[in-house]
Amino acid sequence: MTDSSSIAPAEPVEILLAEDEPSDADLCMRALKRKKVANHVVWVKDGAEALDFLFARGPYAHRSGVGPPRLLLLDIKMPKVNGFEVLRQIRADARLAALPVVIMTSSSEERDIAEGYHLGANSYVTKPVDFATFQQAVEDVGLYWMVLNKVPGPNHAS
């Protein structure tokens, strides 16, 4: 649990992880670092904090002008503001419209999956209990969206 969001400096962030479960967040970040997919991962514990971070307000006001992360790993079941609401607000804002969002959740409910894609999620990953599978999934997502996927640059969005 290194890169706690509360101490995130005003520098570019590769991955923002919105996850209320500390163990999941920890395992996820370990998996991402293990294969050197991303060095700079910021973890926020709920949807409200995720929005503050993304819109550079409240505790994250100092990040104004820094630009959005390259990838958002978003849990659905979170306190305060859930993942769907976070996704809705991201897609409603022109500056964040192109932000790749991967939903990572324990839910394999089709209804949730459908809702996620409907709101503009780029991918939907179910977190398995088996760590090897979980690690593989996280690595695949990171690799794809951080390395292979090309998105419009920050200057593109204004």
Place this chain on the structure above:
Amino acid sequence: MPGEMTGPETHVNGRRSGPPGSRAAGDPRFRVALETMLDSVVMTTAVRDDDGRIVDFVVDYVNPVAEIGQRRAEQIVGRRFLDVWPSTAEGPLWGMLLHLMETGEPIALDNYVYSEVIGGRAVTAAFDIRATRLGDGFLQNFRDVTDRHRVQRDLATSEKRFRSALDAIMDPFFIFAPVRDDQGKIVELEYRYVNRAAERLHQMPWQDIVGHGLLELFPSCRELGIWDTFVKSVETGTQARVDLPYFEEHGVKGLFEVSVTPGEEGFIVTARDVSETRRAEGALRASEERFRTSVEALKDGFAVFSAIRDSAGAVTDFRYEYINEAGCRMDQRSREDTVGHTLAELFPSTVTSGLLASYARVAETGEPLARDDIDYEDTYGGRRVARAFDIQVVKLGDGIVLTWRDVAERRQAEETMASQAAELARDAAELEDRIRQRTADLLRSNQELEGFSYSVAHDLRAPLRAIHGYCQILLDDHAGQLDEDGQVLLGNVGRYAVRMGELIEGLLALAGVGRKDRGHVRIDMTALAESAVTDLRRGHAGVWPAITVGQLADAAGDPELIRQVWENLIGNAVKFSAGRPDARVSVESETSAGEVIYHVHDNGVGFDMAYAGKLFGTFQRLHPADFPGTGIGLAIVARIVERHGGRVWAEGRAGDGACFSFALPAAPTEKGETP
């Protein structure tokens, strides 16, 4: 006629002088006697011809009584007898007079009828005549007996008529006279007269009856009670009447009404055959009784009216001739106070309401009238009451028959029924509400339960993932710090965490059965089962058995859920026959009454039927050591099938294969498809 034949009494004294020149009247005493006699006296002297034969008589004297008709003595005396009474020559008297003159034998002739035209009128009179020879003439003394003669003659005529009348009447008629013994006791009743009908009844001529006794001819009269009735009637002098069953020897059977009328010289008995009358009366009485009983038993009012008409013949009112008990009760007026009175009198509102006029039309046209729910207000039992009736009116003779029914009771019954129905509907609605409420409650609690198990299962996964994850990281990154046993133990922790994750997945799937409901559609079961086989094969490692899917009957259901049934059952069959080199799985269906049954056979390890009941329970496993699995697959199958209104069961033998079956309600025929 006597007044004409005999002179008035007043003339007697005026003619005291007597006939002049009369020989016999010469003696004044004799003369006075003759003049005061009530009988007529005529004295004559014979007139003879040359041969001495009497040709006539000269009237020498008549007393005043004999001054017959308008003729005075002066007009008679000195004249010839046949001149004065010419008709005498034609009757028997003339011969008798001649005989008297010849023999001196006196004449006594009663009821001598003499007719003569006097003063232009035919006059008939009757006389008792006595004549004696007196000198060469006769003294005739005659009395006018016209009145007596008439009475006698009338009597005879009357008796003759009476007899023929008695003979003519059809009823037997008898006259009896009692015969008494020394003590005055009646010992016999003697027939004095019988008419022809009586002869017929007795089947004897009157000669064999009259003069004989009743006991003599009909000894059975004592047994029949006739004797006593007759005797009692005679003794008491009272009329009696008795019904007499009459059994004739020749089989005639009947009932006579016998009446006895005591008379002066005996008593008259008439017998009348009343069999037919009584029968008819009986039938009439019975029919009337039946009618009356049925009418009285009616709950409806029933009254018979005669029409009252004005001089022009129009019906103006109706008079009660009969009313039944129910009618009296409804009218609140006794029968005595009703019958004989008129409708307008007792119920004035029939006039004002026009009801009476409509009844009159029925009486005049014969067209029946039936009306329901007539509101009617009138005085009942002294109070003004508004009521409602159903009425029916039909014409009967010159009048009508009215039946009416108070609809208040019916209305009340209808209202009661309506209120009961409303109450029932309210109850039903309430019940339905309660059921709906209960169902909603159940659904909600079911959903809550499912939601709860889903979220529990979901929340359990994160710590499990953490346990497994950290175990794995330890093993991956820190294996050097643990000995071999420690690494094995850590590996076990991770494995059990994974296992628990599988169980939770199963629970989630089971909970999901209840959460998923996409509605039922027609399912091509052959295609679905084959598709399930394909999917199973794709994820399968190891020996794949020979699987045959037959032509399966269609089903109706949620295709996704039914697919899961196929996957679980075929997956089990594959799993439990995996050890055999000749593993075979076959899928078939059969259609029976109202349902389709699907079977999945395998020739795998089978199971002991003793545990068949446990197969479909949650987390029940018969082969935990030898086969992977969570023990939740068949529970899911059972739950899905039951949700579709079907049933599941299994048959098998340990080491000798198994057959899992499920039945679903037969799919309805598709619309537009010809059966």
